[in-house]
Amino acid sequence: MTESESGRGIAPDHTLDGRETAEPLAPTDEGTAHPAGADEGTAVIEFIFASIVLLIPVIYLMLTLSQLQAASYATTSAAMSASRIAARDANPSEARARAVAKMHFADFGLRDAPTTITYSCTGPCGQVGSLVTARIETKVSLPGFPLLFGPDRSPHITLRANHTDVVATGRH
Numbered sequence: 001m002t003e004s005e006s007g008r009g010i011a012p013d014h015t016l017d018g019r020e021t022a023e024p025l026a027p028t029d030e031g032t033a034h035p036a037g038a039d040e041g042t043a044v045i046e047f048i049f050a051s052i053v054l055l056i057p058v059i060y061l062m063l064t065l066s067q068l069q070a071a072s073y074a075t076t077s078a079a080m081s082a083s084r085i086a087a088r089d090a091n092p093s094e095a096r097a098r099a100v101a102k103m104h105f106a107d108f109g110l111r112d113a114p115t116t117i118t119y120s121c122t123g124p125c126g127q128v129g130s131l132v133t134a135r136i137e138t139k140v141s142l143p144g145f146p147l148l149f150g151p152d153r154s155p156h157i158t159l160r161a162n163h164t165d166v167v168a169t170g171r172h
Contacts, residue, residue, distance in 0.1 A: 063143045070108040071140040071159050078104040078115065079161035082134035086119050087165035101136060112151070113138045126167065133164040 078101035085097050097117050105113050115138045123130035137160045145154035 074108040075161040079163040083165040
């Protein structure tokens with residue numbers, strides 16, 4: 001190796017047939033040169049760091065979206081049941097509608113979701129052909145926040161569903 005080659009950061013290497021080849025050297029913090037492949041093993045650290053930074057938010061987002069989807073299904077099915085109860089019952093009981101709504105929310109894994117149920121009618125509520133509309137509103141807490149802030153102060157998303165049913169038979 002010549003003096004000019006060593007000054008440019010090129011070190012000699014030998015091939016199988018005995019000829020010298022040049023391998024580039026990377027400078028280190030101390031100013032000395034080392035082979036370019038000396039930083040092996042950092043892929044594991046980078047993978048773990050990327051997993052923490054990327055996978056945890058993606059998993060949390062998936063949990064949140066699945067909980068919201070379940071709450072949406074439960075709210076819609078509770079509104080349908082509540083309007084059917086009101087259209088077929090002579091005295092629509094809010095307690096019965098709440099019990100049915102509680103059952104729907106329990107089926108979707110949301111046992112303690114606060115719900116409100118309201119009814120409205122077009123015309124007299126018991127008259128054949130009038131429309132009964134049930135409105136369900138529920139508040140779904142974001143996963144993990146009730147543990148931090150308590151169930152009453154945690155951030156939540158409000159879901160609403162309406163369903164209208166026709167009174168088919170006269171009530172006496």
